Amino acid sequence: MANVLIIEDDQVFSELLVMHLEDKNHQTQTASTLKQARAHLAHTLPDVILLDQQLPDGFGIDILKEITNYKPHPPVIMITGVSDNSLAIEAMGLGAHDFIRKPMDEIELDTTLINALKTHRLSRQVTALTHTDDYQISIGQIVGDSPSILTICKTIGSVAATSAPVLITGESGTGKEVLARALHHHSRRQGLFLPINCSALSENLLESELFGHEKGSFTGADRQKIGKFEQTIDGTLFLDELGDMPVLLQAKLLRVLQEGSYERVGGTQTLLSNARIIAATNRDLKSMINAGLFREDLFYRLNVVHIHIPPLRERMEDLPLLINHLLAKINLKQKTSVKHIAESAWRRMRDYQWPGNIREVENTLTRAAVMARTDTITEDLLLLPGEREETSDDTDDLSEAGSPRLISLDTLEQEHIQGILEYSRWHKGKACEILGISRPALERKIKKYSLA
Numbered sequence: 001m002a003n004v005l006i007i008e009d010d011q012v013f014s015e016l017l018v019m020h021l022e023d024k025n026h027q028t029q030t031a032s033t034l035k036q037a038r039a040h041l042a043h044t045l046p047d048v049i050l051l052d053q054q055l056p057d058g059f060g061i062d063i064l065k066e067i068t069n070y071k072p073h074p075p076v077i078m079i080t081g082v083s084d085n086s087l088a089i090e091a092m093g094l095g096a097h098d099f100i101r102k103p104m105d106e107i108e109l110d111t112t113l114i115n116a117l118k119t120h121r122l123s124r125q126v127t128a129l130t131h132t133d134d135y136q137i138s139i140g141q142i143v144g145d146s147p148s149i150l151t152i153c154k155t156i157g158s159v160a161a162t163s164a165p166v167l168i169t170g171e172s173g174t175g176k177e178v179l180a181r182a183l184h185h186h187s188r189r190q191g192l193f194l195p196i197n198c199s200a201l202s203e204n205l206l207e208s209e210l211f212g213h214e215k216g217s218f219t220g221a222d223r224q225k226i227g228k229f230e231q232t233i234d235g236t237l238f239l240d241e242l243g244d245m246p247v248l249l250q251a252k253l254l255r256v257l258q259e260g261s262y263e264r265v266g267g268t269q270t271l272l273s274n275a276r277i278i279a280a281t282n283r284d285l286k287s288m289i290n291a292g293l294f295r296e297d298l299f300y301r302l303n304v305v306h307i308h309i310p311p312l313r314e315r316m317e318d319l320p321l322l323i324n325h326l327l328a329k330i331n332l333k334q335k336t337s338v339k340h341i342a343e344s345a346w347r348r349m350r351d352y353q354w355p356g357n358i359r360e361v362e363n364t365l366t367r368a369a370v371m372a373r374t375d376t377i378t379e380d381l382l383l384l385p386g387e388r389e390e391t392s393d394d395t396d397d398l399s400e401a402g403s404p405r406l407i408s409l410d411t412l413e414q415e416h417i418q419g420i421l422e423y424s425r426w427h428k429g430k431a432c433e434i435l436g437i438s439r440p441a442l443e444r445k446i447k448k449y450s451l452a
Contacts, residue, residue, distance in 0.1 A: 002117055005046040006030045007037045007063070008079070009055050013102075017050065020106055034058045041067070045074050048116050051096075053080035053087065061091060068095035075116035079104065083145045083321075085153045092157025093186055099154055101145065142175075142182055143325045144318030148310050152179065159305050160186035165257065167242075167302045168280040170309030172426025173359030176280035177240060179307060183278060184236040191235025191275070194228050199244035199428055200443040207249055208265055217266020229262060232275035242302070243283030243294065244429065244439075250295045253277075257301045277302065282427065312357045319350060319361075326362050330369045338369045344379040352384055355425050363418075363451065414449040417442075421451065 004021055008014040009032045018028045029046065031037040034057050040046075049067065053060040060078060067073050075097035080087070088099045097116045100108060142153060159166065160183050168176045177195060184193040196209055204218070212227030228237055239245070245253070256262050257277060261270050279302050288294035312319070327338055341349070345368075354360050368381040417435065424430040432442050445451075 001025045001027065002047040002113075003027045003029070003044075004048050004050060004113075005037070005040055005074075006050045007034075007055070007060065008032065008050065008052045010052070020109070024110065032056070034063050037063055038066075045070065047074060048113060049074055049076045051076050051078050053078060053082050061087065061094070064091060064094050064096060077112055077116055085142045085144070085149060088150055088153040089142075089157040089160075089182065089186060092154045093160060094157075099150065101150065142178060143321050144315060145321065146315040146318050148315055149318060152307055152309065155305070155307055156182050156186060159183070161188070163274075163276050164304045165277045165279070165302050166305045166307060168278065168307045168309065169285075170280075170282060171311045171355075171357055172282050173357035174309040174311060175358050176282075176309060177238065179309065180236070180238045180278045180280060184238075184276075187236065187276065189234050189236060189276065191233050192231060193236045193238065194232050195238040195240055196228055197240045197443070199241035199439050201440065203246040203249060206245070207252070210249070211252065211262050211264055212267075213265035214267040217264075221266070224264075227264065229256065229273045229275055230264075230271060232273070235275055237275045237277055239277065239279040241281060241428070242279040243281040243285060243288060247293065247295065250298050254295060254298045254301060257298070312354045312361070316350065322358060322361060323349070323365065326358075326365050327369065330362070330366050334366065334370055336369045336372065337375055338372050338377055340376040342376055342378045345377050345382045348379065348382055348384065356422050359426070360422065410449075413445070414451075417445050417449065418451055421446075 004026050006014055006017050006021075006028060008017065008030070011032070014030050014032070018030065021028050029040055031040055032055070034055055051060045051064060060080070064076055064078070067076055073095065076095070078091050078096050078099045079102060080099075081102040083101070091099050098112045100112060142149065156179065166180075166183060168179055170176055180195070181193055196206075198206060201209060208225060208227065210227050210229060212225045212230055213221050215221055215224050239253075252262065256273055260274065261272055263270055285294050285299050289296045289299060312322075323341065331337055349361075349364075356363070364382065364384060365377070367383060368377045371381050372378075417431075420431050420434050421428075424434065428439060428442055432439055435442065437445075
């Protein structure tokens with residue numbers, strides 16, 4: 001049995017909560033405004049607080065900051081109908097025990113309440129995170145209201161303020177770098193966020209980019225180079241495509257994680273690093289460990305906190321929000337003014353599996369938006385990956401049956417590379433094998449044609 005304070009301005013919902021909790025033998029008190037809630041808290045602290053976000057005289061997040069100043073403070077469960085992922089991150093970072101969206105079921109509430117009471121009894125505290133309102137665009141890009149996205153946001157809020165390494169896994173195009181930037185933003189680290197793609201460079205170049213090199217350490221090293229670790233003072237180093245890092249470099253990275261020290265290539269001076277490491281991969285590292293391609297000790301050093309981003313096909317309820325967000329982004333970047341999607345076009349997008357995930361959605365919408373002549377994307381503008389764009393009647397009249405399409409070589413190359421990347425599900429190693437080109441060459445093509 002627990003004493004529960006319900007801070008909720010919806011009288012019907014509040015009464016339903018009271019009835020359910022009292023059926024479970026809990027004692028309840030209610031407040032419909034921040035003023036009433038503060039009066040309750042000045043008199044006595046409850047065992048658990050159920051807190052709404054939108055109240056007549058302010059926001060629940062404001063009183064959450066006050067509650068978490070109590071030492072120890074009662075666990076707070078935020079219950080809100082607001083679909084705002086940054087609010088979930090902020091609430092968890094400020095010390096909320098959990099974050100539940102309306103509508104919720106009774107089992108979810110009961111389970112969360114039991115966990116909160118255990119937390120209260122054991123006097124565990126969530127690390128507090130300083131709050132400001134200067135959200136960057138990268139934070140706004142965490143789009144979706146599916147349970148998996150909410151769980152990810154709560155994890156970010158809980159661990160961002162720590163220095164623990166984080167391993168982000170998920171298919172290509174799911175938004176792993178977006179999550180890494182959100183972790184850095186909410187960590188309030190004063191240094192830079194520096195990303196590096198481990199698959200885009202040769203082993204020697206990657207080592208130099210990470211650790212730097214001394215003048216004369218190898219042919220062409222005509223000056224000293226400061227590496228990413230040295231640049232990332234009190235910042236975050238994001239290692240993308242970690243599974244493609246050569247084994248020899250894995251050993252050097254392990255030393256930084258274990259000891260916080262390293263040397264430049266060709267150097268003897270030991271340098272120290274306090275960079276937070278966030279790594280991401282679309283590969284199965286455990287299978288690579290079994291195959292001798294990835295160090296097991298490095299895996300466990302990096303996998304302190306694991307965040308897995310499910311593919312879009314497993315959270316299709318997020319697609320409408322993603323489309324709205326991406327169209328706003330595309331309109332800003334491409335100077336277009338598309339605001340709507342025709343019902344027939346929407347059905348085709350909804351029924352497609354999107355193997356390239358969010359990146360594939362964005363590329364498809366970009367193509368449709370720049371071709372649109374109104375503010376609506378119609379079905380005929382929607383060229384899903386793998387579909388061939390039909391030539392116009394005028395072109396057909398000018399060419400004989402069986403003649404090649406009248407397109408430029410660059411367009412043909414772009415379409416071919418796009419198709420191979422989607423066929424390989426953006427596994428760049430496989431794409432390079434099929435195309436017969438190196439990773440750096442593929443990266444240049446991706447950049448040239450804005451495929452990423």
